[in-house]
Amino acid sequence: xxxxxxxLLFLAVLGCNTSQKSNNETVADxxxxxxxxxxxxxxxxxxxxxxxxxxSLPEAQTVEVKDDxxxxxxxxxxxxxxxxxxxxxxxxxxxxxIKQTQIVFECEDGYxxxxxxxxxxxxxxxxxxxxxxxxxxxxxxxxxKGDHEMKIAPFYIVYTDVPxxxxxxxxxxxxxxxxxxxTSEELAVLFPKDDDTQVKGFELFKVNCLTCxxxxxxxxxxxxxxxxxKSVTEYWQVDQIKHFVKAPTSFRNECKMPAITxxxxxxxxEIVSYxxxxxxxKV
Ligand code: HEC
Numbered sequence: 001x002x003x004x005x006x007x008l009l010f011l012a013v014l015g016c017n018t019s020q021k022s023n024n025e026t027v028a029d030x031x032x033x034x035x036x037x038x039x040x041x042x043x044x045x046x047x048x049x050x051x052x053x054x055x056s057l058p059e060a061q062t063v064e065v066k067d068d069x070x071x072x073x074x075x076x077x078x079x080x081x082x083x084x085x086x087x088x089x090x091x092x093x094x095x096x097x098i099k100q101t102q103i104v105f106e107c108e109d110g111y112x113x114x115x116x117x118x119x120x121x122x123x124x125x126x127x128x129x130x131x132x133x134x135x136x137x138x139x140x141x142x143x144x145k146g147d148h149e150m151k152i153a154p155f156y157i158v159y160t161d162v163p164x165x166x167x168x169x170x171x172x173x174x175x176x177x178x179x180x181x182x183t184s185e186e187l188a189v190l191f192p193k194d195d196d197t198q199v200k201g202f203e204l205f206k207v208n209c210l211t212c213x214x215x216x217x218x219x220x221x222x223x224x225x226x227x228x229x230k231s232v233t234e235y236w237q238v239d240q241i242k243h244f245v246k247a248p249t250s251f252r253n254e255c256k257m258p259a260i261t262x263x264x265x266x267x268x269x270e271i272v273s274y275x276x277x278x279x280x281x282k283v
Contacts, residue, residue, distance in 0.1 A: 048085075063160050083125075157171055
């Protein structure tokens with residue numbers, strides 16, 4: 001349901017268009033250290049910028065995906081097991097509790113889906129480097145969504161044993177960076193500690209909105225920050241927020257936010273209520 005895409009995949013689909021690397025501030029990241037670009041990953045690094053390691057990746061194998069949720073058909077890719085990539089370039093994961101660790105996939109456009117690392121590792125996940133069916137001289141075929149051409153390069157995460165309809169798995173394409181982040185640490189600042197009634201709204205926001213929107217600077221960067229310095233609930237009427245979520249293009253022509261139609265009114269109320277709560281808990 002990205003943009004026009006159907007219900008399934010709003011979490012997994014998005015063309016990316018800026019060249020800016022997204023920078024999840026909560027992810028421990030050793031990059032800022034110096035200006036000398038190094039292709040040798042630091043052993044304790046918790047993030048890896050994939051274009052930097054492309055040349056040092058092991059040889060790719062051909063994998064078949066029966067029902068690819070981005071292409072809506074069977075596909076074959078040249079790919080490397082994600083586990084191999086982690087072993088070689090993010091070995092620090094071994095010292096983390098994989099149940100308490102999020103793997104954050106960062107796309108070029110700031111879309112940052114994440115999953116519990118344990119869940120990703122429970123399936124046959126691959127880092128796909130190229131599409132076997134791409135024309136000679138190209139690595140990828142870019143599918144069209146309406147008039148818009150999606151950019152799959154440089155990397156795409158696929159699974160050979162996850163059905164397309166399982167929306168709890170993310171299939172990020174246009175992927176540039178993989179980071180690991182302690183779940184509790186990352187989300188602690190957004191958890192409604194002093195008001196249990198907001199937990200549902202928090203969960204809903206986390207699953208449906210956080211991949212694209214940040215609150216208190218934590219979260220995706222594809223859409224605008226919704227809490228800091230001004231909460232969206234301070235300058236929009238509550239009802240308008242709900243309408244906007246259901247039909248963004250009825251407010252803004254060619255709006256880049258996909259319509260989110262699978263949430264009930266009650267769920268939207270919970271999300272908005274949580275946003276109001278967060279407006280009183282700014283950084
Ligand atoms: C796939 C990414 C994506 C998801 C998921 C998403 N949004 Fe958005 N959202 C955007 C983008 C991009 C914009 C900016 C739209 C524009 O103006 O073109 C936006 C804009 C908004 C705005 C308008 C903010 C303003 O002041 O202009 C609100 C409110 C909003 N989103 C709420 C939500 C809520 C609530 C959810 C979850 C139920 C959500 N969004 C999920 C991408 C997303």
